[in-house]
Amino acid sequence: MPTFASRDPSAPEFWSERFEQEFTPWDRGDVPAAFRQFVAQSPRPYATLIPGCGTGYEVACLSEAGWDVTAIDFSAAAVEAARKMLGRWADRVVQADFFAFAPCHPVELIYERAFFCALPHRMRQAVVNRWAELLPPGGLLAGFFFFDDTPKGPPFGIAPAELDSLLAPFFERIADEAVADSLPVFAGKERWQVWRRRER
Numbered sequence: 001m002p003t004f005a006s007r008d009p010s011a012p013e014f015w016s017e018r019f020e021q022e023f024t025p026w027d028r029g030d031v032p033a034a035f036r037q038f039v040a041q042s043p044r045p046y047a048t049l050i051p052g053c054g055t056g057y058e059v060a061c062l063s064e065a066g067w068d069v070t071a072i073d074f075s076a077a078a079v080e081a082a083r084k085m086l087g088r089w090a091d092r093v094v095q096a097d098f099f100a101f102a103p104c105h106p107v108e109l110i111y112e113r114a115f116f117c118a119l120p121h122r123m124r125q126a127v128v129n130r131w132a133e134l135l136p137p138g139g140l141l142a143g144f145f146f147f148d149d150t151p152k153g154p155p156f157g158i159a160p161a162e163l164d165s166l167l168a169p170f171f172e173r174i175a176d177e178a179v180a181d182s183l184p185v186f187a188g189k190e191r192w193q194v195w196r197r198r199e200r
């Protein structure tokens with residue numbers, strides 16, 4: 001087991017240390033089936049933002065399908081790992097803090113995987129507020145949400161009722177499915193959900 005100096009998952013150093021030491025139990029090495037299916041069944045490509053992208057496998061999946069995608073991560077080591085893995089799509093990854101990042105054109109879809117649950121409980125409302133600011137009415141928040149009731153993390157699980165009460169003022173849930181191909185760290189505790197931004 002490696003040892004780490006940073007204990008604060010809201011700091012980029014926390015994540016950089018883990019990427020540098022190749023301790024990334026959340027990293028699946030590919031694109032989850034539910035997301036691949038979502039892309040294949042979408043009526044059209046969406047301008048997509050991936051906050052906290054890590055290695056960013058989804059960037060290649062979306063780019064190859066002709067979608068406009070920007071992936072951000074505030075950890076230099078994560079961005080380096082993503083750019084190395086992505087090759088021709090490397091320039092779609094930007095080193096930026098989600099809370100400060102201003103996209104240069106409107107976002108239609110935000111993809112969530114292991115970003116919301118990477119952050120401590122006290123930051124949840126701020127993440128939801130920023131999702132809601134970034135998406136126009138009708139815009140989609142789609143991805144994987146981790147449900148658990150242990151206070152330790154990351155990953156920090158959330159209760160279904162808490163997620164609903166955070167998101168419901170801004171979003172309407174339009175899909176909610178079990179996930180069959182979870183990594184061990186998320187197995188039996190994550191669901192694929194799609195939320196649509198309400199009118200402001």
Ligand SMILES: C[S@@+](CC[C@H](N)C(=O)[O-])C[C@H]1O[C@@H](n2cnc3c(N)ncnc32)[C@H](O)[C@@H]1O
Pocket residue numbers: 009010012015016026027028051052053054055056072073074075078096097098099113114115118119
């Ligand atoms: C558990 S990893 C998940 C990575 C990726 N989404 C995946 O599914 O493999 C969480 C990522 O979120 C990034 N992150 C955390 N807070 C961030 C912030 N405020 N802005 C941008 N990235 C952030 C971390 O650097 C880390 O790469």
